[in-house]
Amino acid sequence: MTQKPHLHTLEIRNLSVRAGGVDILAGIDADIRCGEVTALVGPNGAGKTTLLLAILGLVDYTGEIRFCRAEEHGRGAPRIGYVPQHLDFDRNAPMTVVDFFALSSQRYPVVLGASRSSRAAARESLARAGASHLAGRPLGRLSGGELQRVLLALALRDNPDILLLDEPVSGVDAAGEELFCDFLDQMHSASRFSLLLVSHDLSVVSRHADRVICLNRRIVCQGATTETLTPENLAAMYGSGAHLFSHGHADGHGHLHDDAPAPPGGKGA
Amino acid sequence: MDRLLPFAFAEPGFMKRAILAMLFIAPTAAAVGVPLVHFRMAFFSDAIGHSAFTGVALGVLLGIHPVVTMVAFGLFVAWAITLVKGRTDLSADTVIGVFFSTVIALGIAVISAQKGLTRNLQSFLYGDLLAVSEAEVVWLACLFLGVGVYLYLAFNRLMLLGVHEGFARSRGVPVRALEISFALVVALVVTAAIRAVGILLVTALLVIPAAAARNAARGTAQAFWGAVAVSLVSGLAGIAASYSLDTATGATVVLFASAFFAATAVARRVLRLA
Numbered sequence: 001m002t003q004k005p006h007l008h009t010l011e012i013r014n015l016s017v018r019a020g021g022v023d024i025l026a027g028i029d030a031d032i033r034c035g036e037v038t039a040l041v042g043p044n045g046a047g048k049t050t051l052l053l054a055i056l057g058l059v060d061y062t063g064e065i066r067f068c069r070a071e072e073h074g075r076g077a078p079r080i081g082y083v084p085q086h087l088d089f090d091r092n093a094p095m096t097v098v099d100f101f102a103l104s105s106q107r108y109p110v111v112l113g114a115s116r117s118s119r120a121a122a123r124e125s126l127a128r129a130g131a132s133h134l135a136g137r138p139l140g141r142l143s144g145g146e147l148q149r150v151l152l153a154l155a156l157r158d159n160p161d162i163l164l165l166d167e168p169v170s171g172v173d174a175a176g177e178e179l180f181c182d183f184l185d186q187m188h189s190a191s192r193f194s195l196l197l198v199s200h201d202l203s204v205v206s207r208h209a210d211r212v213i214c215l216n217r218r219i220v221c222q223g224a225t226t227e228t229l230t231p232e233n234l235a236a237m238y239g240s241g242a243h244l245f246s247h248g249h250a251d252g253h254g255h256l257h258d259d260a261p262a263p264p265g266g267k268g269a
Numbered sequence: 270m271d272r273l274l275p276f277a278f279a280e281p282g283f284m285k286r287a288i289l290a291m292l293f294i295a296p297t298a299a300a301v302g303v304p305l306v307h308f309r310m311a312f313f314s315d316a317i318g319h320s321a322f323t324g325v326a327l328g329v330l331l332g333i334h335p336v337v338t339m340v341a342f343g344l345f346v347a348w349a350i351t352l353v354k355g356r357t358d359l360s361a362d363t364v365i366g367v368f369f370s371t372v373i374a375l376g377i378a379v380i381s382a383q384k385g386l387t388r389n390l391q392s393f394l395y396g397d398l399l400a401v402s403e404a405e406v407v408w409l410a411c412l413f414l415g416v417g418v419y420l421y422l423a424f425n426r427l428m429l430l431g432v433h434e435g436f437a438r439s440r441g442v443p444v445r446a447l448e449i450s451f452a453l454v455v456a457l458v459v460t461a462a463i464r465a466v467g468i469l470l471v472t473a474l475l476v477i478p479a480a481a482a483r484n485a486a487r488g489t490a491q492a493f494w495g496a497v498a499v500s501l502v503s504g505l506a507g508i509a510a511s512y513s514l515d516t517a518t519g520a521t522v523v524l525f526a527s528a529f530f531a532a533t534a535v536a537r538r539v540l541r542l543a
Contacts, residue, residue, distance in 0.1 A: 056439050082439035089432045093307055094483050094492035100432070102425075103489075104440045109424035111493035138487065139432075151436075 010055065010162060010194065015063035017050050024050050026218050028063070032162065035192040039199055039209035039225070043238050046216045048198045049085065052164045055196070056082055067162075078162060081155030081193070085166040087147065091140035097150050098122050098135050104154070121157055129153035129183060148180055156187055162194045177201075181208060202229065284508075286406055287398045287518070291504040293409035294458075294465050295474065295522075297416050299500035301458045302479035303493050304424065304451065307431040311476045312362060313350065313452070316369040317459045318471040320346040323376030324460075325393050330379055336405075339393070340460045346372060347456035351449050396467030396519030398508070405464060412461050419454055427451060428489065465504075466519030474500065477526040484533035499529045 010032035017025040025047040032038050040048050053059045067078045095103075101122035102114035114122075126132050131149045134142065142150060148168055155163060168180060181204060188195060199205050205212060205225065212228040214220040220237040221228055305314060324342030328335035346368060354364045380390070392400065401409075426447055430437040438444055455475075462474045482495030507522030514521070 053435065056435070058435055058438050080439065082436060084433050084436050087433045087436070090307060090309065092483060093431070094486040094489055095428065095432075096488045099489040103429045104425070106425065109421055110428070111424065111490045113490060136487075 010196075011064075011066040011068060012051075012055075013064040013066070015051075015054060015061055015065060017047070017054055017059055017061045019059075023217060025054070025061070025215075028215075028219055030213050030219060030222060032194050032196055033211065034194050036210040037188065037195045037197060037208055038211045038213060039197045039205040040213050040215055041199060041202065041205055041229075041237070042215035042220070046237075048215055049166055051215065052082070052166055052196070052198060055162075055164060056080060079158055079160045081158065081160030081163040083148065083151045083155050083163075083165045083168060085198075086144075087151075089140070093138075093140050095139045096136055097126070097131075097139055097142075100139050100150070101125070101154060101157070105157075125153040125157040126150070128156070128187070130179075145177075145180060149183070152180075152184070152187075156191075159191065160193050162196065165195065165197045167198055167200065177204070184208070205229070283399050283401075284512070286401050286403065287508055288505065289406050290398060290401045290409050290465060291508055291522075292501070293406070293413040294462050295478075295500040295504035296497045297409075297413045298458055298462045298474040299478035299496040300420055300493065301416060301455060302475035302477075303482075303496050304420075304427040304431065305455060305475055306479040306483065307428060308451075310455070311472060312365050312369075313347075314455055314459050314475050315472045316350065316365050316372070317343050317347055317456045318463065318468050319369060319376075320372045321393065321460055321463050321468050321471075322390070323372050323379065325390060326376045326379040326383070330383060335393070339463070340457065343456040343460040344453055347452040348449065351452040355445065355448070392467075393463060394468050395517055396463065396465055396470065398465045398518040401464055409461055409464075412457060416454060416458060419450070423447060423450065466523060470519050470523045473523040473526060477523065477530050478503070481526065481530040481533045484530070484537045499526060503529060 012028055012030045012032075015025060015028040016023065028051065040051065042048050050059060054061045055065060098114055098119060099110050102110045102118040105118040105121060106115045108115075123132065123135060126135055129149050129152060131146065131153060134146055134150060137146075139147070139150070152165075152168070165184075168184070184195075185208065197205070197209065206229055209225045211223065212225050213222040214228065214233055214237045216237050221233045305311065320343050321339045324339035325335040327333075327342060328338030331338065350365055350368050353368075354361050357364065426437070426442045429440065430442055430444060430447060434444060458475065459471050462471050466474050478496040478500040479492070481499045482492045486492035486495050503525035504522050507525045508518055510516070510525070511518040511521035
């Protein structure tokens with residue numbers, strides 16, 4: 001595995017996405033710094049997934065998305081890894097994890113057998129993800145956490161410059177979440193890709209992200225995690241702060257999250 | 270040829286042509302059926318099959334060979350459904366359902382205005398494998414090769430697309446081109462298979478072998494070759510059985526495939542419980 005640092009930055013300038021006459025995103029200016037973990041937070045319908053899709057070039061947008069690559073690290077399109085929020089596929093699909101890896105890495109059909117190189121690459125990536133035991137399992141029989149690991153292993157196989165994760169721990173139990181985050185931290189410190197993470201879970205965000213972008217159709221605020229996740233900013237982003245905090249404390253539940261964040265700043269206690 | 274198929278029932282020329290036709294169309298339909306089932310497109314192929322009914326009626330009305338209009342109309346409907354599906358928020362079922370009914374209504378309207386057309390339709394509704402011409406066998410052979418090349422190039426990307434569209438796109442899969450091309454390939458295979466099993470049963474030839482193989486397969490390769498094997502065995506057994514039982518060939522072939530499906534479904538359940 002190459003250890004060279006990825007010196008990439010993603011610059012988003014005045015990005016807007018309209019669909020059906022509605023502004024889904026308007027006037028977004030944001031930077032993703034190289035090698036850092038940036039979290040994208042915001043209420044449902046804030047356009048978080050849309051922003052990821054725009055970066056992937058899967059929705060039409062106006063404005064600019066620039067991928068900057070340091071000269072000494074070569075030219076060409078940056079490699080973007082993507083782990084979608086959930087896969088709505090046929091759970092009975094006759095497809096093992098190795099098949100799934102081979103589908104995206106070899107040209108000739110997998111029905112003629114997985115190539116030696118694609119099998120070796122699959123095994124290596126799965127081993128790194130601590131998921132070697134899943135290689136021969138049908139994709140549809142994996143638990144949510146196992147599937148996330150497989151998708152992450154596949155995304156990391158190609159040594160991405162930027163990794164986009166959409167709600168990586170939704171539908172994963174607490175233990176699975178812990179495992180996933182540890183693995184992600186480990187991989188991230190090993191290869192220093194830039195990571196853009198969409199998450200509802202502010203405890204995950206405050207533990208793992210270097211920077212936070214708060215989004216609600218436009219940028220509410222962005223900056224270093226501890227400075228950004230303030231009650232005032234969260235209130236601005238989620239509409240009424242009174243709801244989030246007073247109710248959150250009263251009944252142990254945030255209105256917006258199952259696990260309401262402790263007020264930022266009190267983290268690590 | 271005699272050495273290739275040394276069966277008494279294969280003696281008449283029409284039997285040899287029927288068997289050859291089946292050897293080409295059965296694996297082609299089953300192979301296309303694997304990604305088709307993966308995409309949950311069984312209803313789509315049914316709609317294309319039924320559009321053939323209208324295609325034939327239009328051919329007779331316009332004085333063009335009905336097989337030509339059947340294929341052309343099938344391709345048109347496949348293209349139209351795929352296009353509309355990609356541009357509305359309606360679910361695929363709804364779009365296909367609307368096209369399905371419209372096309373059938375058009376066919377019935379044409380037929381009811383043209384007396385004497387019904388007899389012509391019989392062989393399309395139920396299939397008439399024993400009446401295939403040499404030209405048709407050649408067409409099926411070309412289709413067999415063409416679909417083979419298509420799947421060689423597109424199979425992996427089709428399967429990836431079936432898992433998650435955004436994910437497939439992020440890995441460089443050209444989604445629109447793939448959807449349109451697959452719809453057209455399905456239309457070609459469906460209209461060709463109508464000759465063997467008829468409009469009413471054509472979907473079965475694509476879907477049942479793939480479904481049966483899925484019951485037993487562990488990976489993609491097993492599912493694919495299993496489907497091809499089920500379709501070949503059902504096709505040949507169906508021809509032989511229909512010859513001795515004097516039943517409709519297409520229906521007999523489909524019944525054999527259904528038996529494979531039932532057996533694998535039961536086996537799967539038993540093995541999972543065990």
